[in-house]
Amino acid sequence: MQYTILGLILMIFMLLYFKVADRYNIIDKPNQRSSHTEITLRGGGIIFWFSAFLYFAQYLNYFFFTGITLVSLVSFWDDIQSLSNKIRMSVQFLAISLIFYDLGLFTIVPAFAIVAAYILAIGLINAYNFMDGINGITGLYTLAILGALLYVNSNIQLFIDGSFIKYGMVASLVFLFFNYRKKAKCFAGDVGSIAIAFWVIYLLLKLILNTDSIIWLLFLAVYGVDAVCTILHRLYLKQNIFEAHRLHFYQILSNEYKIQHRLVSLYYAIVQIGVSALVISFYQKVSEIVLFAIIIIPLLFVYSIKFYLINKKSLKLEM
Template identity: 55%
Template sequence: MLYIILFPLFFGAMLLYFRIADHYNIIDHPNERSSHSIITIRGGGIIFLIAALVLMGWHFNEFYIPMLGTLVIGVISFLDDMHTLSSRIRIIIQLIAVSLMFWYLNLYHLNPVAVIAAYIIVIGIINAYNFMDGINGITGLYSLVVLSGLQYINIRAVHFIDADMIWLPIIACLVFLFFNFRKRAKCFAGDVGSVTIAFWITLLLFKIMLFTGNWTYILFLSIYGVDTVLTIIYRLILKQNIFKAHRLHLYQLLANECKLPHLLVSTVYAFVQLIVILIVIQNSTYSSILLSLLIILPLILIYIITRLGLTKGNI
């Protein structure tokens, strides 16, 4: 019953935000990295901050530490949406938020080298997720698929966390998609959306991996991972500055160069990730290395063939 109440609450919050964003000119102007050409409200992903606040109030004793981290990283991302902040400030806040995540996950008893590696991995995932947020529908739909896969496991296989911790971001995704999964989106997620949901999903993935000891669940982010890593390698081959804005991700080439509809590209990415998730769920007892290779290698091959096809075989 409470979940039903959250839908109109979240819808109302989004509509209120649109009025605030319009008044304070919180809008997204197309630039050299953009895959759109129309001025659109930025920061619609604030709905994930609202979901975090609701969850913190609902389960304060259990989740106040991770949700505090979610709010910390989300608020700084929202400020970055309004006024571009220095990379130093952003990384410091990200480190603080991830530290709260690790505190909740009780990671600090591990070998210091492992903890440092975990910081690098988590911050890398969060920023990669942010870079993949470039066309209508992709962040919301992809996140919905990943969260649904985690909730299926949580309910039907291994109960690793309170279900509300996953239901709330799922509801937030559905509400956000109502306004974003359109040919002409009402709003974009902004950094506040992509970074916040990336933090939340990474938290859940680390939770289930630590709980089960099964690291193949990281494959729930394999599509984003392959596109991000191989695009970085491609840009290094071209001797480009990998920290500079670009439109060379495979999804960007499909949307911008091939002129495929944004919603089609977003749906394909989410659908392929769904297939991977189903394979992982059905074969969770297999060797982690073997299962990872059986999934990652075909994805790499698909990426390379598609990119070569789009560039007519030229690097």
């Protein structure tokens, strides 16, 4: 009953936000690098911050809520009026510092590990944002991750209040109601993808610290391989990695090969569910290095198919 009421409150909040976004022209206009073709309301992902607020009002997690509020504010501002990368990165650094303090990272891990954690956390936040490009991908992929975390929390290692995970899942379901359509009612915007990425990273860090295992990072393996390999590809092409582009694997499938956006999003979520199931099944049964290899190598192979598809498309255009 609690989560039904939460869903209804979030649904009402979204409908009210649509009126505000429509009145103040908070929209996403497609350009030559976009995966959509029609003007759509932007910033619907603010629902993730609002869900975090509702959780905070009951359970008072000050550091997490302050952090997600900081990244949400600067991201929403960036959705409306572009900000410099320095401002966005600085705020993300501050927000990450808050959850590091909350989790006790500064006192339990060496300095070099803290530096690596900053790079990884900020990188994952922005990778999550880069991957938000077609209808349904952020909502479905987030459900896949949170579902896996909820399973671990319930059956393997209790590391956090289960409601904290479920609030994120309900927000994802409500967002998908408006976004997982042929013609989306709204897009998440930076405020949505970065806010939920911050939420996911907090959960993963807490689980990693509770189990003393980094294997749970594989709950982000599909996004991670696509994002990192695409960044390396763009660096090879001498492109600005912070500018919009159409080189992610999901973009090639959606834009160049015209596979329905919702299907591509579903494929990503299903593959990640499969990966997470393998992680859970082999946890503490094989070494972490072996498990990383078992999962990452096949994903790299699948990603490499992108280059075959690009070359095939180029040859057709030349003909």
